Amino acid sequence: MRKSNTTIETVASARAFTRRGLLKGATAVGGAAVVLGAAGEIGAPFIGTAKGQTTTWKIQTSWPGGIGLELFKKWCNGIVELSGGELAFKPFGAKDVVGAWQLFDAVKNGVLEAMTPFTLYWAGRMPASVFLSSYPLGPRTEGEWDTFYYGLGGLEIARELFAKFDMYYVGPIQHGPNIIHSKVPIRSIEDFKGRKMRVPGGMVAELFSAAGAKTTLLPGSEIFAALEKGTIDVADYVGPAINYALGFHQVTKYISMGPPGFMSIYQPVDLQDLTVGMKPWRALSKRMKGFVEAQVHVYSRTHFAGIQKADQDAWKKFEEAGTVVTRLSQEDVDKFTKLAIPLWYKWANKDKNAARVFKIQLDYMMSGSLGYVTPDMIKGYSLNL
8 A cells, every 4th residue: 555655845945936937836646636835825826727727616515503504605706816726615604505414426427526524424335435534543633644644644544435426535634522511510431321422423433322311313403302302412513612502502512622632532533524526526636626626624723723712712602601511531532432442343343444444544543653552452343344
């Protein structure tokens, strides 16, 4: 398996580059694009294309609102200028064209040219997708996931897997950890027993079911109504800023997180991605493909940083609303880890692709760099590679 050797180059002065120069400089290295400086922030006159034509992609996100949707629309609306008029993204929010669970087929069948979903949504179709975004007690930081994708071969595998569905996986998009909102205090693993809980599916759902919760699968756009009606009394979703914008403070009183420094034990780095239908992807010039790949790098960074900044403001708003933050203990983390490890192997052994993705991450977690997993923790388990 060939490893990705992507290098992110920086430039002392972005002003030294015209937009045409920038686009020529966005070249592919090891299957991923090189980003020249702050590519998403450089301003220049609209250039237009040689033929005077603009290719427009309809692209839908999983964000139903808040800072996530704002950042997505801002990024999409800037593409036509940055591309010199060759490419435009027409942005749509969650459910604007199709429902959250219909995005995969919408891109595959050409209803949409592209999507930025939460990658783990496709666990039922593609077991390996469980390991293409953060999972319970797995890799825990943004840097670890970038290492997996751009250093350990994860990007090539993701592209190989999506190509089987006639789609092109451009790259991961960082946004941050997920948190839990509840109507009752959650202070230990035992407090999940019997609770009606919204989860995104896959391994996360099975983890909380193992802890005793009664789990249900809902897209983010339906969580508020379910909490308000009492259909659920606990809900996992993304971070503070977006959850506040969605009004979760109006229908819950508590936020539950892991111990200090471990904000989310079950999805500490919840990834989105940009996936494009293979037909529109192949229709792009080589130069435009490099441009789109470079833009995903830029968007991932600005998306993550913008949401983290908004989260800091949101914590103050939750405090003013009377929301109480509770934290699990290290003892709870240990108990969840014992529940998670058999689930790792269960999902990894669903098919050989899932197993080979997880094996890369397992070796990384057991390495001297991380040390999250020790041989005694996985004694008796094996992978069907």
